[in-house]
Amino acid sequence: MSNLPDPILEGLQRGWKVLGGKHGPLPATLTCDVAIIGSGAGAGITAELMTKAGLKVVIIEEGQLKSSTDFKQLEPEAYASLYQEGAGRKTKDKGITILQGRSVGGTTTVNWTSSFRTPADTLKFWQDQFSLKDFTVEALEPYFKQAETRLNIETWLTSPNENNELLRRGAMKLGIPADTIRRNVKGCYNLGSCGMGCPTNAKQSMLVTTLPFALDHGATLLVETRAERFDITNGRITGVQCIAVKPNAAPVSSAQAATQIIAKHYVLAGGSINSPALLMRSKAPDPHKRLGGRTFLHPVAITTAVMPKTVAAWAGAPQTIYSDHFLHTQAVDGPIGYKLEVAPLHPVFFGANLPGFGEKQAALFRQYPNANVMLALMRDGFHPQSVGGQVELRDDGSPLLDYPISDYVLEGARRSMLTMAQIQFEAGATMVYPGHELAEGTSTWAQTKAAIEALPMKPLLTKIGSAHVMGGCGLAGDASKGVTRPDGVHWQLDNLSIHDGSIFPTSIGANPQLSIYGNINRLAQGLVKRLTGADVVLA
Amino acid sequence: MSHLPPHHQRRTFLKLGIASAVLLAVAGGAVALLQPGLVDGKITPSTRLVLTQVAQGMLAGSLPADAAPRQRILDGMMARTDTFIAGLPLHVQAELSQLFGLLATAAGRRGIVGLSASWEAATAAEMVTALQAMRTSGMDLRIQAYQGLHDLVCVPYFAGHESWALLGYPGPIAV
Numbered sequence: 001m002s003n004l005p006d007p008i009l010e011g012l013q014r015g016w017k018v019l020g021g022k023h024g025p026l027p028a029t030l031t032c033d034v035a036i037i038g039s040g041a042g043a044g045i046t047a048e049l050m051t052k053a054g055l056k057v058v059i060i061e062e063g064q065l066k067s068s069t070d071f072k073q074l075e076p077e078a079y080a081s082l083y084q085e086g087a088g089r090k091t092k093d094k095g096i097t098i099l100q101g102r103s104v105g106g107t108t109t110v111n112w113t114s115s116f117r118t119p120a121d122t123l124k125f126w127q128d129q130f131s132l133k134d135f136t137v138e139a140l141e142p143y144f145k146q147a148e149t150r151l152n153i154e155t156w157l158t159s160p161n162e163n164n165e166l167l168r169r170g171a172m173k174l175g176i177p178a179d180t181i182r183r184n185v186k187g188c189y190n191l192g193s194c195g196m197g198c199p200t201n202a203k204q205s206m207l208v209t210t211l212p213f214a215l216d217h218g219a220t221l222l223v224e225t226r227a228e229r230f231d232i233t234n235g236r237i238t239g240v241q242c243i244a245v246k247p248n249a250a251p252v253s254s255a256q257a258a259t260q261i262i263a264k265h266y267v268l269a270g271g272s273i274n275s276p277a278l279l280m281r282s283k284a285p286d287p288h289k290r291l292g293g294r295t296f297l298h299p300v301a302i303t304t305a306v307m308p309k310t311v312a313a314w315a316g317a318p319q320t321i322y323s324d325h326f327l328h329t330q331a332v333d334g335p336i337g338y339k340l341e342v343a344p345l346h347p348v349f350f351g352a353n354l355p356g357f358g359e360k361q362a363a364l365f366r367q368y369p370n371a372n373v374m375l376a377l378m379r380d381g382f383h384p385q386s387v388g389g390q391v392e393l394r395d396d397g398s399p400l401l402d403y404p405i406s407d408y409v410l411e412g413a414r415r416s417m418l419t420m421a422q423i424q425f426e427a428g429a430t431m432v433y434p435g436h437e438l439a440e441g442t443s444t445w446a447q448t449k450a451a452i453e454a455l456p457m458k459p460l461l462t463k464i465g466s467a468h469v470m471g472g473c474g475l476a477g478d479a480s481k482g483v484t485r486p487d488g489v490h491w492q493l494d495n496l497s498i499h500d501g502s503i504f505p506t507s508i509g510a511n512p513q514l515s516i517y518g519n520i521n522r523l524a525q526g527l528v529k530r531l532t533g534a535d536v537v538l539a
Numbered sequence: 540m541s542h543l544p545p546h547h548q549r550r551t552f553l554k555l556g557i558a559s560a561v562l563l564a565v566a567g568g569a570v571a572l573l574q575p576g577l578v579d580g581k582i583t584p585s586t587r588l589v590l591t592q593v594a595q596g597m598l599a600g601s602l603p604a605d606a607a608p609r610q611r612i613l614d615g616m617m618a619r620t621d622t623f624i625a626g627l628p629l630h631v632q633a634e635l636s637q638l639f640g641l642l643a644t645a646a647g648r649r650g651i652v653g654l655s656a657s658w659e660a661a662t663a664a665e666m667v668t669a670l671q672a673m674r675t676s677g678m679d680l681r682i683q684a685y686q687g688l689h690d691l692v693c694v695p696y697f698a699g700h701e702s703w704a705l706l707g708y709p710g711p712i713a714v
Contacts, residue, residue, distance in 0.1 A: 072711065088631070249629075358600060365702075369706075398628065461682065
């Protein structure tokens with residue numbers, strides 16, 4: 001329990017307009033200038049800019065409003081209240097578990113604060129393959145700069161914890177460059193609990209920055225409210241139908257009347273998977289069959305090491321060191337590249353992600369203070385064999401991502417496990433456990449190398465996770481190649497903009513939060529200009 | 540389901556999903572009526588038996604050897620399992636209900652878990668053997684079931700403070 005001031009409770013006392021759940025019943029109708037669906041990275045940036053321009057905004061969030069008073073650094077409560085599907089969202093064949101946020105602030109409330117601009121080679125690929133000629137490093141520079149200023153994104157000057165330091169140490173011994181990660185924090189206590197909601201409000205998530213700004217400037221926030229479908233007439237949206245939902249996303253009542261929100265313009269920012277699903281439920285035009293396709297995950301392969309000394313991977317800023325070496329040692333459209341990072345380890349995450357069970361796993365559990373989990377985030381979407389996943393709807397209208405794990409990705413899993421194991425041994429590991437159901441721990445690099453080379457790389461057997469969902473409403477300069485125009489407007493629906501990570505035509509090749517802030521900052525400023533004629537900036 | 544008459548509450552046709560696919564595989568295409576593994580989102584006594592036995596195999600070496608403290612931890616886990624399941628979307632609850640309904644049958648127990656002894660009679664050693672066979676099975680459905688059970692055991696176990704002592708986790712820092 002935090003004893004620090006809670007800016008959300010203070011805002012509610014000041015009279016913020018928040019409805020839904022315990023905050024009060026939803027009205028039958030609401031009218032506004034701009035209705036924003038979602039409250040994560042893209043929604044927050046958009047909400048601040050819209051309200052700065054004096055527009056009347058309604059923000060619709062399916063999850064709950066939780067704040068620092070609620071953030072007790074306990075995994076079960078956090079996973080149940082702050083993540084999609086209790087932090088257990090899975091792809092259709094259950095081959096990938098997806099960590100994706102679901103509360104006010106979206107994934108920014110629970111992410112690990114890693115901040116990278118969109119890499120130049122990713123933008124170049126978009127220019128060449130998706131006719132996105134304005135998506136250049138130079139054109140985006142001022143928009144990234146503003147986002148970095150607004151969210152205090154700076155180099156983390158505190159020493160990395162041992163969990164991160166060992167990545168740098170092991171990589172350096174192999175001549176692999178590793179660098180410091182920038183973080184969106186202000187006055188960080190270095191607790192390491194970012195993934196359970198920041199209890200000190202140091203993380204500059206949407207929850208404590210842009211959303212409070214918007215609410216202080218008259219926005220209305222609906223929580224525990226799901227946008228079920230858009231009403232569409234003659235290529236325009238005429239309203240969005242919403243229902244009250246319980247914390248587990250079930251409707252509060254099967255008999256309830258929908259709340260209708262009528263806006264001049266609609267901004268869809270529910271995140272990948274959920275944004276395309278809303279368009280599918282709405283039977284939005286999709287003449288080129290692009291909707292929900294090319295959904296990317298940065299599939300993550302892992303290896304777990306036992307180190308000779310205490311690592312305490314639960315304590316300290318979660319991610320402060322990374323290496324992009326294996327993104328740049330081959331062509332962007334060659335064998336899959338990967339970014340190296342580490343994972344903070346709390347008990348449930350650790351227990352659920354270790355391969356194996358029983359006596360052998362029990363021995364590893366007892367090594368928890370000395371454990372390190374290394375991550376390889378694979379850059380999907382740049383190769384003909386890396387087409388990503390397709391969002392589908394279940395019978396109840398909820399979304400399901402079908403993301404078959406291709407041999408192209410599995411080859412990368414093997415290669416990256418070799419890299420990570422070698423780095424861990426160079427850093428001093430006494431045992432390494434590849435993330436694979438058939439792998440047993442081995443105590444030397446030679447043994448581990450032989451073991452990884454012999455493992456059958458198959459879906460399910462190979463443990464793959466994801467914390468980054470991108471695409472599904474891809475940007476393209478040509479209507480036949482995507483869902484979203486370069487200015488963020490839906491190709492077939494004139495009064496709908498899509499402002500979240502679903503617009504990325506490939507994965508980013510880096511933790512995506514700053515890519516969303518920067519790109520959406522530009523699109524939202526353009527939208528404000530078109531709606532009001534005003535020039536507004538984020539910072 | 541609560542608006543259905545009791546007869547239908549207790550019995551449900553499997554829809555397409557993991558459990559029905561397994562059932563088709565193990566029962567030669569027979570369509571079966573199964574008791575749901577969850578009722579009103581809570582684990583039934585038969586699901587509790589399955590989970591308790593699976594937990595003792597999954598957590599062999601982690602759970603205390605003595606019966607009394609072991610039972611105390613298992614009871615805590617089962618209570619947290621209900622809380623955990625209540626937080627899951629209905630489609631996940633429905634799938635779990637089907638899976639546990641199937642595992643409670645002899646065909647499901649043999650076909651998916653590979654356990655010939657009844658759930659009541661299975662020894663810890665038999666559970667370990669069965670789980671290892673599931674984990675390394677060539678059949679996707681058995682691996683999916685294993686991984687689902689692994690999560691359903693590990694999440695409630697590591698959510699409990701008893702596991703923190705085993706791990707050496709000091710708990711959150713007060714702020």
